[in-house]
Amino acid sequence: MPDSLRNDKDILEVPESRDFRAYHAFLRSCRNFMEGPLVQQMGSAYDESIGDVAAPQTIEEAQPVLDDLLEFQLYSWCFRHFQRFKYHRPDYGIFDTVNQDRDHIIAELESAAESAGDDLRLDDSLELPEYYRFVDFHQHSGGVHSDPLDGLSYEFGRRTTNPAHMDPNLIYRLSYSQFPDRAFDKVLDWGTGHGAGLIEWQKIHPESECYGVDLSAPCLKLAQKRAQEHGFKFKLSQQDIEHLDFEDDTFDCIFHLFMFHEIPPVNLKNALREARRVLKPGGLFIGPEFGQGDGSPMFRAVQQSHAWNNNETYTAAWIDFDMDKAARDVGFKTVSIEPFKPYHSDKVKKGSRVTSWRFYQLEK
Amino acid sequence: MSKPPFKTVRTGPVTGDEPDWIHDLPVDNMVGAITALSAEVYILKERLRAMERELVRRDTLTPTAVEDHEPTEDERAENQKDLDAFVNRIWTEIMRDRKTVANVDPGAVDYFKQPD
Numbered sequence: 271m272p273d274s275l276r277n278d279k280d281i282l283e284v285p286e287s288r289d290f291r292a293y294h295a296f297l298r299s300c301r302n303f304m305e306g307p308l309v310q311q312m313g314s315a316y317d318e319s320i321g322d323v324a325a326p327q328t329i330e331e332a333q334p335v336l337d338d339l340l341e342f343q344l345y346s347w348c349f350r351h352f353q354r355f356k357y358h359r360p361d362y363g364i365f366d367t368v369n370q371d372r373d374h375i376i377a378e379l380e381s382a383a384e385s386a387g388d389d390l391r392l393d394d395s396l397e398l399p400e401y402y403r404f405v406d407f408h409q410h411s412g413g414v415h416s417d418p419l420d421g422l423s424y425e426f427g428r429r430t431t432n433p434a435h436m437d438p439n440l441i442y443r444l445s446y447s448q449f450p451d452r453a454f455d456k457v458l459d460w461g462t463g464h465g466a467g468l469i470e471w472q473k474i475h476p477e478s479e480c481y482g483v484d485l486s487a488p489c490l491k492l493a494q495k496r497a498q499e500h501g502f503k504f505k506l507s508q509q510d511i512e513h514l515d516f517e518d519d520t521f522d523c524i525f526h527l528f529m530f531h532e533i534p535p536v537n538l539k540n541a542l543r544e545a546r547r548v549l550k551p552g553g554l555f556i557g558p559e560f561g562q563g564d565g566s567p568m569f570r571a572v573q574q575s576h577a578w579n580n581n582e583t584y585t586a587a588w589i590d591f592d593m594d595k596a597a598r599d600v601g602f603k604t605v606s607i608e609p610f611k612p613y614h615s616d617k618v619k620k621g622s623r624v625t626s627w628r629f630y631q632l633e634k
Numbered sequence: 635m636s637k638p639p640f641k642t643v644r645t646g647p648v649t650g651d652e653p654d655w656i657h658d659l660p661v662d663n664m665v666g667a668i669t670a671l672s673a674e675v676y677i678l679k680e681r682l683r684a685m686e687r688e689l690v691r692r693d694t695l696t697p698t699a700v701e702d703h704e705p706t707e708d709e710r711a712e713n714q715k716d717l718d719a720f721v722n723r724i725w726t727e728i729m730r731d732r733k734t735v736a737n738v739d740p741g742a743v744d745y746f747k748q749p750d
Contacts, residue, residue, distance in 0.1 A: 337640040340658045346642050347655035358735045360723050401745045405647075406736030534745030571643070578644035579655075581736055587746040596749060
């Protein structure tokens with residue numbers, strides 16, 4: 271929920287009990303422990319386990335070492351089941367909480383959708399890609415597209431997903447801080463979800479005409495509602511990023527946040543080709559992603575385990591995706607892949623997950 | 635179905651029952667965690683007792699107010715509902731089956747192919 275709007279009576283809010291807030295604060299802290307002390311101890315135990323033997327050089331060599339570590343077993347349990355505790359537990363889980371106000375929330379979302387007119391284009395006939403239907407991403411039952419409240423549950427969930435636990439929108443601002451410092455007339459949020467990325471963008475770039483696409487109708491309805499709450503007018507549409515209905519040379523910039531690892535390699539290359547088509551000459555395709563940075567075999571094996579533990583299934587293939595080649599193959603003029611600067615400083619502990627983040631900037 | 639190569643490390647998505655992730659946790663550690671939780675409960679109990687005594691000293695409560703407290707019918711019903719929910723949260727975890735909360739279709743791995 272945007273802090274600046276918290277007291278506005280028109281804001282769609284789910285009542286949060288004191289117990290709910292305490293429960294999720296506890297889970298956040300558990301997650302911090304998992305990412306901090308537990309990972310540190312896992313690294314030490316791994317080094318100790320190797321001893322004087324030649325260190326593993328590949329993920330496959332690191333896996334048996336990890337498998338015998340209690341720390342890795344606990345980490346894997348945490349990675350999988352903290353998510354279950356977050357969403358699925360009785361009373362305090364996100365699904366139970368949003369469902370307590372189900373009828374009211376649906377009515378609010380429908381009302382916002384109806385009043386949006388042409389600003390919200392939903393496509394009931396859109397066939398969701400098979401790869402998308404095959405995976406309940408992040409252990410979100412039924413994916414984020416099958417229930418009218420999925421957008422809201424997803425928005426709730428991100429609070430404990432990104433590293434900026436206290437401000438879930440900080441990650442957008444950190445990403446945008448790496449963009450070239452210039453005006454962008456027309457932008458597209460590629461997988462806009464609940465719309466927070468576009469809202470943060472519009473605050474920084476009031477000059478931009480903002481578009482957003484997503485496969486999920488529940489997410490788009492929420493994004494529309496949030497836009498209205500902020501007094502912003504976005505043009506949101508339910509589309510497959512492999513087959514956009516925009517004209518050639520439409521956008522000055524297309525941006526995203528951690529989308530690549532959710533898309534299979536062949537589909538990703540198709541989507542890059544389509545993104546290039548709708549970009550203006552000189553237009554930019556920008557966003558951060560994790561999983562392709564440097565790292566020890568242990569670190570990369572742990573990174574790969576997220577693909578299986580948290581239903582981020584296509585991460586396993588994304589890790590080997592050759593972005594430079596794919597982007598050039600589909601016609602991007604320049605390809606820049608740099609460290610995600612906000613998280614590459616001396617303050618970030620070696621081995622931290624964020625050191626694998628990269629910032630991808632493609633120019634048409 | 636062939637035996638997985640590892641205890642915890644996975645080499646593909648969870649497409650069937652929920653696996654066990656923890657295999658080597660010493661019972662000593664579990665006893666330690668339960669003892670630590672018990673200590674936390676006692677700390678809460680001690681603080682609550684201190685608060686009750688302080689309220690008595692300040693004449694906000696009579697000395698037997700808490701012990702003699704009789705909930706109304708509505709409060710009794712509310713207490714029972716709260717207790718049932720509490721028990722449910724604990725026992726649904728203990729009785730949890732091996733069904734995953736979210737699915738991955740086995741066909742997802744067919745999408746791992748890299749583009750030409």
